Amino acid sequence: xxxxxxxxxxxxxxxxxxxxxxxxxxxxxxxxxxxxSTAEQLIRAAAPTPVLEIRxxxxxxxxxxxRTVALDGIDLVIAPxxxxxxxxxxxxxxxxTGLAAMRLLPAxxxxxxxxxxxxxxxxxxxxxxxLRRIRGAEVAMIFQNPTSAFNPVFTIGAQMADxxxxxxxxxxxxxxxxxxxxxxxxxxxxxxxxxxxYPHQLSGGMLQRAMxxxxxxxxPRLIIADEPTTALxxxxxxxxxxxxxxxxxxxxxxxxxxxxxxxxxxxxxxRVAVLYAGRVVESATTEALFxxxxxPYTRGLLAAVPRTSASSGPLQTIPGSVPTDIGSxxxxxxxxxxxxxxxxxxxxxxxxxxxxxxxAAACHFPGVSVVSx
Amino acid sequence: xxxxxxxxxxxxxxxxLSGLVKEYPAYxxxxxNVTIRAVDRVDLDIAPxxxxxxxxxxxxxxxxLARCLLxxxxxxxxxxxxxxxxxxxxxxxxxxxxxxxxxxxxQDPVGSLDPRSRVADVVAEPLRTHLRLGAKEIEARxxxxxxxxxxxxxxxxxxxHELSGGQCQRVAIARAVALRPRLLVLDEPxxxxxxxxxxxxxNLLADLRREHGLxxxxxxxxxxxxxxxxxRIxxxxxxxxxxxxxxxxxxxxxxHPYTQALLASRPSVDGVEGVALVRGEPPSLTDPPPGxxxxxxxxLRAELGDPDRCVDEPPDLRVLAPGVTAACHFAxxxxxxxxxxxxx
Numbered sequence: 008x009x010x011x012x013x014x015x016x017x018x019x020x021x022x023x024x025x026x027x028x029x030x031x032x033x034x035x036x037x038x039x040x041x042x043x044s045t046a047e048q049l050i051r052a053a054a055p056t057p058v059l060e061i062r063x064x065x066x067x068x069x070x071x072x073x074r075t076v077a078l079d080g081i082d083l084v085i086a087p088x089x090x091x092x093x094x095x096x097x098x099x100x101x102x103x104t105g106l107a108a109m110r111l112l113p114a115x116x117x118x119x120x121x122x123x124x125x126x127x128x129x130x131x132x133x134x135x136x137x138l139r140r141i142r143g144a145e146v147a148m149i150f151q152n153p154t155s156a157f158n159p160v161f162t163i164g165a166q167m168a169d170x171x172x173x174x175x176x177x178x179x180x181x182x183x184x185x186x187x188x189x190x191x192x193x194x195x196x197x198x199x200x201x202x203x204x205y206p207h208q209l210s211g212g213m214l215q216r217a218m219x220x221x222x223x224x225x226x227p228r229l230i231i232a233d234e235p236t237t238a239l240x241x242x243x244x245x246x247x248x249x250x251x252x253x254x255x256x257x258x259x260x261x262x263x264x265x266x267x268x269x270x271x272x273x274x275x276x277x278r279v280a281v282l283y284a285g286r287v288v289e290s291a292t293t294e295a296l297f298x299x300x301x302x303p304y305t306r307g308l309l310a311a312v313p314r315t316s317a318s319s320g321p322l323q324t325i326p327g328s329v330p331t332d333i334g335s336x337x338x339x340x341x342x343x344x345x346x347x348x349x350x351x352x353x354x355x356x357x358x359x360x361x362x363x364x365x366x367a368a369a370c371h372f373p374g375v376s377v378v379s380x
Numbered sequence: 381x382x383x384x385x386x387x388x389x390x391x392x393x394x395x396x397l398s399g400l401v402k403e404y405p406a407y408x409x410x411x412x413n414v415t416i417r418a419v420d421r422v423d424l425d426i427a428p429x430x431x432x433x434x435x436x437x438x439x440x441x442x443x444x445l446a447r448c449l450l451x452x453x454x455x456x457x458x459x460x461x462x463x464x465x466x467x468x469x470x471x472x473x474x475x476x477x478x479x480x481x482x483x484x485x486x487q488d489p490v491g492s493l494d495p496r497s498r499v500a501d502v503v504a505e506p507l508r509t510h511l512r513l514g515a516k517e518i519e520a521r522x523x524x525x526x527x528x529x530x531x532x533x534x535x536x537x538x539x540x541h542e543l544s545g546g547q548c549q550r551v552a553i554a555r556a557v558a559l560r561p562r563l564l565v566l567d568e569p570x571x572x573x574x575x576x577x578x579x580x581x582x583n584l585l586a587d588l589r590r591e592h593g594l595x596x597x598x599x600x601x602x603x604x605x606x607x608x609x610x611x612r613i614x615x616x617x618x619x620x621x622x623x624x625x626x627x628x629x630x631x632x633x634x635x636h637p638y639t640q641a642l643l644a645s646r647p648s649v650d651g652v653e654g655v656a657l658v659r660g661e662p663p664s665l666t667d668p669p670p671g672x673x674x675x676x677x678x679x680l681r682a683e684l685g686d687p688d689r690c691v692d693e694p695p696d697l698r699v700l701a702p703g704v705t706a707a708c709h710f711a712x713x714x715x716x717x718x719x720x721x722x723x724x
Binding site for chain 1: 437438544545546574575576577578579580582583586587601602603604605607608628631632641642643644645646647648649650651658660661662677
C-alpha cells in the first residue's frame with residue numbers, strides 16, 4: 008500500500024515515495040488497503056507483478072479466553088524467480104507466515120492484511136474453490152518432516168498421481184510419464200521402484216526428494232519450503248539444498264524458504280527477511296545481510312552461532328528469551344534484549360524502513376553496535 | 381580448556397573403551413533375523429578433564445556408544461573402564477557407585493524432566509538416591525546447584541511445562557552435576573534449542589567444566605558446537621571412528637574424506653565452504669559395504685579412479701600427524717594447514 012513498504016521488496020522504488028506505511032500506530036492502520044499513489048502505480052506498471060506480496064499482515068488466534076497475536080504487520084514481497092529466506096527463532100511467526108500465504112490457517116485464526124496477493128490475485132477474497140486450484144498447483148509446499156507429509160498407506164506414485172488428478176492435469180500413462188520426468192529432475196535413483204514404494208520403505212532423504220518432486224508436478228510459480236532440511240543429516244541436507252537451488256534457477260519458480268538456520272539461507276537465498284516477534288525486523292539481499300547486518304537482533308543471531316574456525320572466549324549470547332505475548336508489547340519488541348537499547352526504543356515501535364535500496368531494518372538506530380555514553 | 385590434552389599421555393585415562401562392539405538383533409524382510417552392528421570395535425581414551433566430541437550422522441553409532449558407556453545397555457564385546465573400574469560387568473553396589481561418577485544430559489529438554497515433578501525435586505532426586513542428607517542440606521545444595529546453572533529460588537516450585545526449553549535444559553544440567561560426577565555425557569544437549577539460547581547453554585557448559593574440572597563426552601551433529609566445547613573430536617561413520625584428532629586441527633585440516641565432506645556440507649553463516657556433495661546416502665547397517673564402509677560415497681576414491689583396495693580391505697586407523705588418526709587408505713599423511721580441498 009505504500010512506497011515505504013514496497014521498497015523493502017524487489018521493486019526499485021526510491022526515497023521520494025509517500026511514507027504512510029511508517030505510521031507507528033498499528034491500530035489505526037486501514038486493513039482494506041488504500042489506493043496506491045500515482046507514482047507507485049507507474050512504477051508497478053513497469054515492474055513485474057510479484058509472485059507473492061504481503062503487506063501489513065496481522066494474525067491472531069482467538070481462544071476461548073484470550074486472543075494470541077502471532078503476526079504484527081509482516082511485509083514480504085517475493086519477485087518471480089527469487090528465493091527469499093524467512094528466518095527466525097521459535098515463535099517468531101515464520102511458519103504461520105507461510106501458512107497464511109496459502110490460507111491454510113485454522114478457523115480460530117483472525118487474518119487481516121493491507122495486501123495479501125498471489126500473482127496479483129487477492130488471497131483474502133478468493134473462494135475455497137479458487138484457493139484449492141492454487142494450492143498444490145501454483146503454490147506448492149515442502150514440509151519439514153517428509154515421513155509424515157506422505158500418507159503411509161498409499162504408494163508414492165499413487166499419491167503423486169493424485170496431485171495431478173486433483174488439478175485436472177495428466178492422468179493414467181501420461182501422469183506416470185510426468186511423474187517419471189519430475190522424479191528424474193530431482194535426481195531420484197531407481198524411479199520405478201520408488202513409485203511403487205510406500206513411504207516407510209524410503210529414507211528421509213529419498214522422501215524429501217519425492218516431496219520436492221510432488222511439489223514440482225504442476226509447475227508451481229512459488230514453492231514454500233518450511234525447514235526442508237532440518238530433519239535430515241548434514242550430507243543429505245546439502246544435497247537437497249543444492250537440488251532446490253538448481254531447480255529454482257533452471258525452472259524459474261520462486262521460493263520462500265522458512266528456516267531457523269542462517270547458514271541454510273546463505274546457501275540458497277537471494278534475499279533474507281529476519282523475523283522477530285511477528286514482524287520483519289530486517290530485510291536485505293543475502294550478501295548485504297551477512298556482510299553488514301543492521302538490526303541488533305540479526306547481529307546477535309549471527310554472533311551466537313558457534314563456528315568451526317578459531318574460537319576464543321565465550322560465545323556471544325542474546326540475553327533473555329523471545330517474548331510470548333506479542334500483543335501487549337509497546338515500543339520495540341526486541342528492546343528488553345537489545346544491547347544498544349535507548350529510551351526511544353521502549354516508547355515507540357520502529358517500522359521497517361529503508362536504509363538503502365533493497366535493504367531495510369525496523370530499528371531506530373540501525374547499524375549501531377555500541378551504546379554511546 | 382587446554383589442560384586436558386596432556387592427560388592422554390601423562391595420567392591414566394578417565395574413560396577407556398577397548399574394542400567396544402554393540403550389536404542388535406533386527407528383522408529384514410526377505411532375509412529374516414539378522415544382527416546389526418551399531419558400534420564396531422571402537423577404541424577410545426578420554427583423559428580426566430578433557431572434553432571429547434563425537435560427531436557423525438544418524439545411525440553412525442554415537443548415541444549407542446554413549447549408552448554402552450553409561451551402562452544403559454549391555455555391550456556385546458569389548459571392555460569399558462571409567463576411572464579404572466570395569467563398567468562392562470559391574471553390578472549392584474559397584475554399578476551404583478559408578479553411576480555417581482557419570483551423569484548424562486539428553487537432547488529433549490522438556491521430555492527429560494518428569495512433568496509432575498517440581499524443579500526442586502528433579503534436582504534433589506540424585507542427592508536423595510545416592511547420599512544420606514537431611515532436608516535442610518538437600519535444600520541448600522539444590523539452591524546452590526540452581527544458582528550454578530543461572531536459575532534463582534523462584535524456580536523451585538515450577539514444573540517442566542512452566543519453563544522454556546533453555547530453562548528445562550538448565551534444570552537437567554543442574555540434576556546431572558548434582559552429585560559432582562567426574563564424567564558428563566552430553567547427548568545433543570542444544571540441538572532442540574534456538575541459536576540464541578544454545579549460546580547461553582554452551583557458555584554454561586564451558587563454565588561448569590572449568591569450575592569443576594569435569595570431563596565431557598559430547599555427542600553432536602553440529603561441528604560448530606563440538607569445536608566450541610571440545611579439545612578432541614572423533615568422527616563416526618557406520619559404527620566406527622574414522623578420524624580422530626584435536627578439535628581445532630581437525631576442523632581446520634580434516635584428513636579423512638568423510639570428515640572433509642561433513643565440513644563442506646555444513647551450511648555455514650560465514651560463507652559457502654564448498655558445495656561438497658557426497659554421493660548417495662549412508663548405507664544401511666543391515667547391509668554394510670565391504671572394505672571401507674564409506675567407499676560407495678567417497679569423493680576421494682572417485683577422484684583416484686575407484687581403486688579396488690577400498691572395496692577389498694577395511695582401512696585401519698593410522699597416525700597421519702601427531703594426535704591425528706584416520707581410517708583411510710589414501711588420506712595424505714601430511715595434511716596441509718589450508719582448508720580441505722573441495723570435492724566435487
